[in-house]
Amino acid sequence: MTAVTRVLVRHEAILAILFVVALFVLAAQSDRFLTTANLLNQARLMTEVGLIAIPMTFVIVTGGIDLSVGSILGLCAILVGVFWQNAGLPLPAAIVLSLLAGTLAGFANGVIITRFRVPPLIATLATLALYRGLAEGISQARSVRGYPAWFATLGQGELLGIPSQLWLFALVAIVGIFILRFTTFGRTTYAIGNNEAAAEFSGLAVERTKLLIYTASGFVSALAAIVFVSRVSTTRSDMGTGIELEVITAVVLGGTSIFGGRGMVVGTLIGLCLMQILQNGLSLSGVRGDGTTVVIGAVLIVAVLISNVLSRFSND
Amino acid sequence: MRSRLSHTLGTLGQEILLVVVILALFAVVGSVNARFLSQHNLTSIFVGNAYIAVAAIGMSLVIISGNIDVSIGALIGVLAVISGLLATNGYPIWLAWLAPLVLGALINTLVGCLIAYAKVPSIIATLAMLSILSGGLITFTGGRWISGLPAGYQLAQFRLLDVPSPVWFMIGMTILAALLMRYTAFGRSVYAVGSNAEAARASGISHAATVVKVFAIHGAIGGVAAVLFATQLQVIQSTVPVGLELVIITASVVGGVSILGGVGTVFGSTLAAILFAAIGSSLIFLNVSAYWLRAVQGVLILATVLADMARRRRTG
């Protein structure tokens, strides 16, 4: 157990070192990078991906995957607009209903995966198409605009000098850290990822845990949709396309094993920040977008390689 | 009556199920609009999507070996551009057709080595490749399209016995791969590595060498797909088709390749690719409202997956 913990700490530690190195290198490249205003602004831009990455860490720790998060985001974004403008509901009610719909979409994923025993990758590939299709069908490809000014506070405003959505993100992250680290639920999550059959035999609530995790993934995707709509003040059915790959990159960069059983929310957070500062810092030092994409791919491999090499040494 | 039908279906393989579904789809759509069944329309359904079916063959090998590749769409984009550049810069046409195969094999051998020897999980290695290839492509081409392709380059427009060449490629490569998987030691080792890596190692199969070979073959097949992709029109776009990797993976897994590895055939993936192509075309023939098209596609994918699960459970 201690050996396992050591390795665990190691990957997150390596990542943290990498993060600090990147921070210094990028700061040396551009004097506009390491400023409070820029960093807070970057944090604002990464909130949607970050929010979804928290439940995704749980999903991947169980050995599963959720590819439908981007489509749930799109669907919920559309629903806010449709409930508010077409159905004439007050905006808060529209938001609550949209959150419910996202939760339901996640629950449906969970049911398909646990009750019908469809592998998560296939199940969520199918719902990725389905939910995006629903978003397109329901909206008839129309945008909904003209939200009241108060709604923009969430995505564009500040609270105590910090972008408002960051408070929400911090809350979700802390809840995530707490549950995965300190509760029975968290221990069951790891147990499922290590050996699902064994977890079932030892009487753990495997099905219920997985169902809850996928439901939470849907709920948080809906939350991200609300933040996103508030930030850009419009809804479109193509919102969140491809976000699933960004989220998964952040999670696996953060040291969560794609085979399940290993990973921490803190690692995900570091992975996320590393990705964001690379994108921002490289852009500020004059690297174009396509170059940045290449660098992020390379960093992903290097991070895993370093941690592989070091863990081999520590085993010897 | 119904129970006997479902029982019969239950005892047959995924391939039979797919054939039945495809035939049923053809019958239904054909009865609504007889033009759907014209030889001309059937040919164009196959031709336009053959490159997806071809790429899905390689993907099936990768998934059977217990891995995954999310970079295949980007690889096809890059190889297509390279092929086009060779052709427009005066190199012999056979070289423009052959180079993608060799380069695809080389690039994926590298990826295979990362996975097999450096122990980078396949999803991470290929996520990174996705970034590197798609970013690198833009850097390299500057976003320009390739036009002015020489006469005789359009391999995908050739016909043999009045059947377009992509169809021959699709059928030929499916049969070749099926023979390879069924009757050679290599094929058996791929299944062995995917179903139980430990046992495979114990029985003297080199896990690493098998994975590298699988990826190399997958890369070469991706090269064929890229040539079919590049030679269909008289212009080659220099962006990676969005979401192509998901379509290819979906074809493989719906075709009965278990995402957990060790199970599946290449026939299934080809049939599934044909099914998806037919669905896309048939929905237009059925006058499904364009806004709802993607939702219906999602439902159909989900239905196929659930039917497969039900079948598997009945056969136990």
Add this chain to the structure above:
Amino acid sequence: MKRLMTALLGASLLTTPAAFAQSAWTGGDGQPTTPLACSGESPAPEPGEYNGGTPTNAPDRKGKDIKVVDIPKLVGVGYFASTSSGMAEAAKELGSVAVSTDGPTRANIDEQITFIDNYITSGVDGILYAANDPVAIAPVLKKALDAGINVVGYDADAQADARQWFVNQALPNGVAKAMMDQLAKEIGEEGSFAIVTSTFTTPNQARWISEMQAYTEKCHPKLKFLETVEAQEDNILSFNQAQTLINKYGDELKGILGMTSVATPAAAEAVQQNGLCGKVSVVGLALPNAMKPYINSDCIQSTILWNTVDLGYAAVEVMRQVADGTLKPGDKTVKAGRLGELPIVNQSQVLLGQPKIFTKADINDFDF
């Protein structure tokens, strides 16, 4: 199997009978339309009062070297490759502007916003953009104005107060008139046609489709709209979709309208590969270079587009004059280098001109 049948039944419930399809063309944006007169020149619209934004505390850039970044909807398509070559041309001519193009590889509103945000932080003098969404991009453009950066749009606009000027390639009702007049000329007043567009959410295409419907009802009432299909910004998908339309409608289909520079050549290719040259017309927006093979072989008669190189050129010219302060609210025209005087319309837009119809007679004179 039963589920599949249920799904198919469900699918047929979603069917849009052709009778309803006539009521609204799929893919339009449902906004009010202003169709032009059926024949004769329409009077140029009045410029009206300036409604663009103003940068806060912009430094005096008159005559100084400026650093400009161009952020198109996406990179990797021929269309924006040619606008950026026009920008480079103007920058070279002026000598005092450094312009570079950078943008997302997918037409994605979120990524575009992030790009702009990063360039604001890095401190450029001017931002040129082609918006993926007019509303979504507005907050970040306003932020640029607040930072004292000059903001000029081209190709696809944002909300007017989020930028200073917008270089409009052609007014939507002008595009609609050019497309539908050309279609009616090629397939006759009673032909049937279908549309291939990128996605239903792309604002420019949705705007044009709505204007095309309005203009058709007014001036070519007997043309018969069949359906619109989506083909993303994807060559092969566009080709497949055009192919499906040809197979579905057979002889009934007389024309295909391509709404993007990706869809139009792919539709032309489908017509050519089916041996339907002269039987099915393709009318649409496309770069001349991409259409040369089809027009030179007499398979397709025309392609419609503004000069995209000129569009990029004009955008940089306008940016230079905005930075100099020589283009001011209330001006009626603006001088744009080799393009001469361009008129100002719609309060804060610079109009490049009318869409041009390229035919075999002149298409080989252009290289973009």
